Amino acid sequence: MHGLKGERVLMRIHIGERDKYEGEPLYWAIVQLLRKRHYAGATVTRGIMSFGPSSRIHAARFLELSLDLPIVVECVDTEEKIQEILPELDQMVGGGLITLERVKVIMYRPHAKEEEQPDDWSIDISGAQKVESGQQKIR
Numbered sequence: 001m002h003g004l005k006g007e008r009v010l011m012r013i014h015i016g017e018r019d020k021y022e023g024e025p026l027y028w029a030i031v032q033l034l035r036k037r038h039y040a041g042a043t044v045t046r047g048i049m050s051f052g053p054s055s056r057i058h059a060a061r062f063l064e065l066s067l068d069l070p071i072v073v074e075c076v077d078t079e080e081k082i083q084e085i086l087p088e089l090d091q092m093v094g095g096g097l098i099t100l101e102r103v104k105v106i107m108y109r110p111h112a113k114e115e116e117q118p119d120d121w122s123i124d125i126s127g128a129q130k131v132e133s134g135q136q137k138i139r
Helices: 026-036 079-092
Strands: 006-016 043-046 070-077 097-105 128-130 136-138
Touching: 006 026, 006 079, 026 070, 026 079, 070 079, 079 097
Parallel strands: none
Antiparallel strands: 006 070, 006 097, 043 070, 128 136
């Protein structure tokens, strides 16, 4: 799916590790839903400390293991696809935060074999790729 380049939307879903949906971890249910609906991908990140509207601190500490660490599920896709899934996420997420922001996707592709990877490709924030001759090629 190389067609993801260009302006897209990044969705971040902030929830807790203890949050459940139909008996399974909420983050797992969200990723499975996104995969089933053929979204471009999703990443789950576990945080070490957070607080939200209740001001309760959730933290990983040396002597005690928090069972409710912060979890962030991120997904980048078209604005239409992100807007389409929001009503379902609203039903799934009991407490948390969902944010959206515009992003510019400059590369989206599966991992290539090592011999197929370019030796050096530097991309500046504008999305231009530097070519060996010093010229820039806009993708």
